[in-house]
Amino acid sequence: MSVNEIINDSKEKILKYRYILIAILAIIIILLIIFIVVIIKVNNNKNINDKIIADKQEEEKNIMLVELENKRKEEEERAREKQEEENAKGIIYLTFDDGPSLDTTPKILEILERKNVKATFFVLHYSDKNAELVKKEVEKKHTIALHGYTHTYSEVYSSADTCIENFRKIQEQVFQTTGIKSNIIRFPGGSSNTVSRKYCQGVMTELSNRVLEEGFKYFDWNVDSDDAGHAKNSEDIYNNVTSKIKESRSNVVLMHDFAGNEKTVNALERIIDYGIENGYVFRKITDETPMVRHSVNN
Numbered sequence: 001m002s003v004n005e006i007i008n009d010s011k012e013k014i015l016k017y018r019y020i021l022i023a024i025l026a027i028i029i030i031l032l033i034i035f036i037v038v039i040i041k042v043n044n045n046k047n048i049n050d051k052i053i054a055d056k057q058e059e060e061k062n063i064m065l066v067e068l069e070n071k072r073k074e075e076e077e078r079a080r081e082k083q084e085e086e087n088a089k090g091i092i093y094l095t096f097d098d099g100p101s102l103d104t105t106p107k108i109l110e111i112l113e114r115k116n117v118k119a120t121f122f123v124l125h126y127s128d129k130n131a132e133l134v135k136k137e138v139e140k141k142h143t144i145a146l147h148g149y150t151h152t153y154s155e156v157y158s159s160a161d162t163c164i165e166n167f168r169k170i171q172e173q174v175f176q177t178t179g180i181k182s183n184i185i186r187f188p189g190g191s192s193n194t195v196s197r198k199y200c201q202g203v204m205t206e207l208s209n210r211v212l213e214e215g216f217k218y219f220d221w222n223v224d225s226d227d228a229g230h231a232k233n234s235e236d237i238y239n240n241v242t243s244k245i246k247e248s249r250s251n252v253v254l255m256h257d258f259a260g261n262e263k264t265v266n267a268l269e270r271i272i273d274y275g276i277e278n279g280y281v282f283r284k285i286t287d288e289t290p291m292v293r294h295s296v297n298n
């Protein structure tokens with residue numbers, strides 16, 4: 001090999017190594033760029049995640065503050081109501097059974113709203129159309145209570161189990177409509193009914209304990225408007241209620257908002273005025289309300 005050939009060969013090798021070096025450098029640079037991009041991306045994601053977490057914590061804090069504020073307001077309101085009750089001659093709980101109905105219930109709701117009175121509705125199974133009335137009762141802060149899926153005595157009182165099931169079914173319907181799981185009940189015919197004897201001996205004796213074990217509280221009444229009985233007109237209803245209301249006790253007034261019950265609608269405002277003028281306060285039934293119960297007759 002001549003000197004020239006050796007020089008040429010060396011040049012070729014150097015040239016070849018230079019390309020390899022350049023290629024390695026290029027790969028290192030590409031890897032570095034990828035590395036930097038990944039780092040930036042990870043960092044960005046971390047920042048976004050941190051922001052999401054911080055926002056969520058802030059939101060949770062705000063919700064908690066609002067809840068605390070609402071609770072404080074509720075407690076204040078309750079304390080004010082308690083004071084009012086202590087100063088009052090007695091408490092009147094207006095209760096409406098057998099609704100809702102498209103003609104009567106809206107009129108009753110309108111009067112209650114105008115007079116700023118909260119009441120209790122013991123509802124029966126209702127159609128989709130009437131579900132709006134149940135929603136409205138809740139929206140206006142009345143108590144939704146349970147009367148039964150059906151009112152047909154032969155079905156309700158064929159056994160204690162069927163009666164409990166009858167309450168459970170209406171409880172579920174009310175829950176589906178309002179999200180409220182009510183445990184306040186009124187037996188169809190009241191706990192003192194004798195009609196159940198025809199279908200199951202001793203069923204009310206059994207039920208008066210069973211419903212409590214099942215977590216319900218049941219309410220009868222001690223002021224009967226007789227609007228589902230002998231009252232012929234609004235005057236009769238007004239007289240029945242106002243003559244039976246007594247001082248220094250919980251007066252639970254039985255009325256109905258079934259269809260066509262104009263006479264109760266027409267008596268309601270005057271009954272409320274009578275209560276207010278005579279120093280009573282009106283309340284809805286709640287979990288804290290002491291039960292008003294009849295003696296059982298079957």
Ligand SMILES: [Zn+2]
Nearest residue numbers: 097098188189
């Ligand atoms: Zn009823």
